[in-house]
Amino acid sequence: MGKTRVSPTPGTAAESKTEIQPPSMYKVVLLNDDYTPMDFVVEVLQRFFRMDLEKATQVMLAVHYDGKGICGVYTADIAETKVDQVNHYARKHEHPLLCTMEQA
Structure with a gap:
């Protein structure tokens, strides 16, 4: 009698050896405008991004x-x-500061 070859069941670990990819990363960016005070920008950076005063x-x-x-x-x-x-x-405090994201 001949040997029977068993194929792996679709969706099992034996069938695919896909590598786990790290998630896509995005830069959060603040854009300049002519109206938002500098101290408000520093406040935002400290509040939402936990930066110290120097980094902010x-x-x-x-x-x-x-x-x-x-x-x-x-x-x-x-x-x-x-x-x-x-x-x-920023809108709550009536500033036009704009924050966006872009792929890293």
């Missing part, structure tokens, strides 16, 4: 002089949440 000031100056500053790099869900929180907080 560095990022605020990047926003001011370069047009944008990176607040941090996060997974999509966390980045979206941070963007929403910052934009809501």
Whole structure:
């Protein structure tokens, strides 16, 4: 009698050896405008990104002089949440500060 070869069942570990990929990462970015006070930007960076005063000031100056500053790099869900929180907080305080996210 001949030997019978058993194929792995679809969807089992024996069938596929896919590697687990790390999640896509996104930069949370503050954009410069001509109206939001610098101290408010520093406050946002400390409140939502847990930066100390020195780091928050560095990022605020990047926003001011370069047009944008990176607040941090996060997974999509966390980045979206941070963007929403910052934009809501800025509107609540009547500032046009805009926070966005872009793929890292």
